[in-house]
Amino acid sequence: MRKTLGVALLTGAVVAATAAGATGATAASGAETTGYIVVLRSDADSPSVAAEHSRANGAALGHVYQHALRGYSARMSAAAAARVARDPRVLFVQPDGVATVAAQTTPTGINRADAELSPTAKINGVDERVDVDVAVIDTGIDLTHPDLNVYLAGAKNCSTGASANDGNGHGSHVAGTIGALDNNAGAVGVAPGARVWPVRVLNNAGSGRFSDIICGIDYVTAHASEIEVANMSLGGSGSDSACGSNRDAMHEAICRSVAAGVTYVVAAGNETDNAANHVPAAYDEVITVSALADFNGLPGGGAAATCHSDVDDTIADFSNFGADVDLMAPGVCIYSAWKGGGYSTISGTSMASPHVAGGAALYKATNPTATPGAVKSALQAAGTTAYSWPAGDPDGVQETLLNVATF
The missing domain is CATH 3.40.50.200 (Peptidase S8/S53 domain)
Known part of the structure; x- marks a missing residue:
């Protein structure tokens, strides 16, 4: 219902994407750019760090994250991503994925x-x-x-x-x-x-x-x-x-x-x-x-x-x-x-x-x-288990079927 509005890890590193990352167009310098997600330490200021990285590395900023995590997305070259990952304010950099x-x-x-x-x-x-x-x-x-x-x-x-x-x-x-x-x-x-x-x-x-x-x-x-x-x-x-x-x-x-x-x-x-x-x-x-x-x-x-x-x-x-x-x-x-x-x-x-x-x-x-x-x-x-089982169920575990009659 609507109400009134209102970790520290290891040193940053480039990590493999969990889904295929899309490659982008060729930058003016000839380097191919790719989408990356940069995750910052919890005490970092996302907007200022993102702007700084963009200026220093020729990165095209996408989203800036400030609530669920600190960080941003951007398109940049692989070399630029590696440089960003070495910044001590960065937890890690991962290639963007597609859903x-x-x-x-x-x-x-x-x-x-x-x-x-x-x-x-x-x-x-x-x-x-x-x-x-x-x-x-x-x-x-x-x-x-x-x-x-x-x-x-x-x-x-x-x-x-x-x-x-x-x-x-x-x-x-x-x-x-x-x-x-x-x-x-x-x-x-x-x-x-x-x-x-x-x-x-x-x-x-x-x-x-x-x-x-x-x-x-x-x-x-x-x-x-x-x-x-x-x-x-x-x-x-x-x-x-x-x-x-x-x-x-x-x-x-x-x-x-x-x-x-x-x-x-x-x-x-x-x-x-x-x-x-x-x-x-x-x-x-x-x-x-x-x-x-x-x-x-x-x-x-x-x-x-x-x-x-x-x-x-x-x-x-x-x-x-x-x-x-x-x-x-x-x-x-x-x-x-x-x-x-x-x-x-x-x-x-x-x-x-x-x-x-x-x-x-x-x-x-x-x-x-x-x-x-x-x-x-x-x-x-x-929930209920009142449905045909195990017919067609590959894992041998009967999941509970949604029932909201009492809610």
């Missing part, structure tokens, strides 16, 4: 999660809005969608373009699953009318650099007194370790944002792979969500497949899995909001994650002092 949305092509998840039974959601066709704030770190949100309670004053664009407006559709779809209005029109979300903050970190093609994503996390952390939940239906290659010890800037940023009180819900990924190989899904500090194939909103199986060929009431055939998965939610053939004031049906763990983000929002609306860890525990305790 993409975790959507495939399209479920009925509100019914399966029993959101219509939630006393907080009050899904009855009357536009009574859940008093909670959720950041959608994604492709943006359709800023004028009639079925969404978009908090325009909270919009942030860390990607291309001139605003946080959604040019892809993915972010609007995620926002709709979280909080589409209960107004007898279009779709309804898990937490109807929740204020959704458009934090655009992915471009119109659904792609963005790790540096852009950190910009979004940095923004959310700056507003941690207002934002209860953040959803990240995106991912790239990477792995987990103790927070910050693997010299991963995005992990460090999320750790500090969670410590500031924001509950992060993320997609497990769509590679039919162990989620441990993907970030942010691998991070222990977030709630990682796999996808259930559900074609009729009911347990028991047997429903015919609709938009995606799969087996009803089983883990989705594309979903990532493994010990890092904390919850499962519907993620196949989900109907929700879309760009241009429209609606669309698509599939992916991207669609499963916002169901859980909506559940977290319901819990925080009535338990405002709950920590992110307590939110995760509450969601897991309220």
